[in-house]
Amino acid sequence: MFSHLIKRVKLQCKECEKDFYLTPYRAKTAVYCGNECSYKAISRNAKINFTRKRKVSCALCSKEFFKKQSVIKNFNFCSEYCMGVYYSESGLFSGENSGTWQGGDINYYGPNWRKQRREARKRDEYTCQDCGLTEIELGHELSVHHIIPFRKFQGDWEKANRLANLISLCEHPCHRRKHSNNQLVDDIV
Structure with missing residues (x-):
C-alpha cells in the first residue's frame, strides 16, 4: 500500500x-x-x-533446481507441468502400472443392470445411504454401488446385481470414498 x-x-x-x-x-x-x-x-x-537444500534435476526437462532433502524423490520435477507431461507420456502410474489397478473398467454390468439400478434407488428412497442427501437435493440421480465389486463375481451378473449387493450413494464424496476403500471390502469377502 x-x-x-x-x-x-x-x-x-x-x-x-x-x-x-x-x-x-x-x-x-x-x-x-x-x-x-x-x-x-x-x-x-x-x-x-x-x-539443507540439494540441487536436483527435473526428470522431464533436466533443469536444475533446489529442493529440501526431506522431499527429494526418485522423480523430481521443476513444475507441475513437467510432472504432468512426464507421467502422461511414460504411463508410469496409469493402467496396470498403477498401485490401485484392479483389472480395468467394466462397462457392462449385464442385461438386468438398468432395472436393478432403478430398484436399488427406489428401495433406498432416492437417498444416499451414507450421507442422507436426496436426488432432489443433488439435482441428479444417485450412483448405485456394488458392495462386493462386480469383478469378484467373474461375469455372473445375476449374483453381482442382486439388490442385497447394491447401495445408492451420491457420487462425491460417498461413492468415491467406497472405491478408495475397496481393498477393505475385498479382504472381507
Whole structure:
C-alpha cells in the first residue's frame, strides 16, 4: 500500500555483482540478491549447507533446481507441468502400472443392470445411504454401488446385481470414498 514511501538501500550482490534494493533493516544482513545466488555461493562452499537444500534435476526437462532433502524423490520435477507431461507420456502410474489397478473398467454390468439400478434407488428412497442427501437435493440421480465389486463375481451378473449387493450413494464424496476403500471390502469377502 505504502511501498512507494519506504526508503530502500542499494546493495551489490556478492555472487552476481548486480545491484539490488532492500529496506534499511534488511541491508545489514543481506549478502545476495536472492535464493539462486545464495544457493550458488553455498554450493561452492559445500562444507556448510545452511539451507539443507540439494540441487536436483527435473526428470522431464533436466533443469536444475533446489529442493529440501526431506522431499527429494526418485522423480523430481521443476513444475507441475513437467510432472504432468512426464507421467502422461511414460504411463508410469496409469493402467496396470498403477498401485490401485484392479483389472480395468467394466462397462457392462449385464442385461438386468438398468432395472436393478432403478430398484436399488427406489428401495433406498432416492437417498444416499451414507450421507442422507436426496436426488432432489443433488439435482441428479444417485450412483448405485456394488458392495462386493462386480469383478469378484467373474461375469455372473445375476449374483453381482442382486439388490442385497447394491447401495445408492451420491457420487462425491460417498461413492468415491467406497472405491478408495475397496481393498477393505475385498479382504472381507
